[in-house]
Amino acid sequence: MIKKLFEIMVLSCLFIGSVKAEDRNLYQLAAGDVISIKVYGEENLTIEEQKIDNREVIDYPYLGVIAIGGKTLKQIQSEITLGLKGDYLVNPKVNVAIVRYRNVYINGLVNKPGGYEYEPGLTVQKAISLAGGVMSKYRRSARAYRTKSSESDQYANLSADQLALEFKKDTETEAELYQVIHPGDTIHVVASFW
Incomplete structure (x- = not known):
């Protein structure tokens, strides 16, 4: 055995x-x-x-x-x-x-948004933890969305509210917490409308 x-x-x-x-x-x-x-x-x-x-x-x-x-x-x-x-x-x-590796970026409703050094095997949940976790008043309603480095320009100048509206249009883009992310990716943590 x-x-x-x-x-x-x-x-x-x-x-x-x-x-x-x-x-x-x-x-x-x-x-x-x-x-x-x-x-x-x-x-x-x-x-x-x-x-x-x-x-x-x-x-x-x-x-x-x-x-x-x-x-x-x-x-x-x-x-x-x-x-x-x-x-x-x-x-x-x-x-x-x-x-x-190039950085990953965690933006939105986290305690320490910014760029963090990528490590192989990094997941959405671990990335959010690197950024100090979700702000306490949004823990129940926050949603995480992942954009690839090639898509980051289209979201660069949007406010948190605009991002939430943009992601609400396409509910399939919500990231799973255990989803593996890649260098250059951005995790957007926004408040949910639903």
């Missing part, structure tokens, strides 16, 4: 590890992410920390400007490897990694 439980735990850990590795391979970089680029044996080509700015490009030695936005770590790694191979290095060993 104990052996069987151990086997199940090991298989679960392997599955979870592979899912996280897969997520990292699919994760698309954007402004606010911080990456590192290491070329083994080549200190002058190694960048310990590079924050991706709003232009979503970096200036890399010998290769010039490289567009980063919307690409995965593997794509950037391949692009740098191919660019360095031949003229600069015979067989470059390049590793591109995330140092820090």
Whole structure:
């Protein structure tokens, strides 16, 4: 029995590890992410920390400007490897990694609204907790809505009342508390009308 439980735990850990590795391979970089680029044996080509700015490009030695936005770590790694191979290095060993993800934002009826550092596995409930929880007088009526980073511009200049009206139109956008969120996402906590 104990052996069987151990086997199940090991298989679960392997599955979870592979899912996280897969997520990292699919994760698309954007402004606010911080990456590192290491070329083994080549200190002058190694960048310990590079924050991706709003232009979503970096200036890399010998290769010039490289567009980063919307690409995965593997794509950037391949692009740098191919660019360095031949003229600069015979067989470059390049590793591109995330140092820090871009923030998630929690706005509205929480005690400490603002941007918070993303961590893999972050849920709506955990994000609201990071922001000090829902204000006490709204705990029973508050609703949480998640917008993806690509949708954030359409809600940027709306007041809390306007946001609540906007979300009321589409009741399917209400976020589940255990829903996993992604870097750049915004959680809007608004008072419910119903």
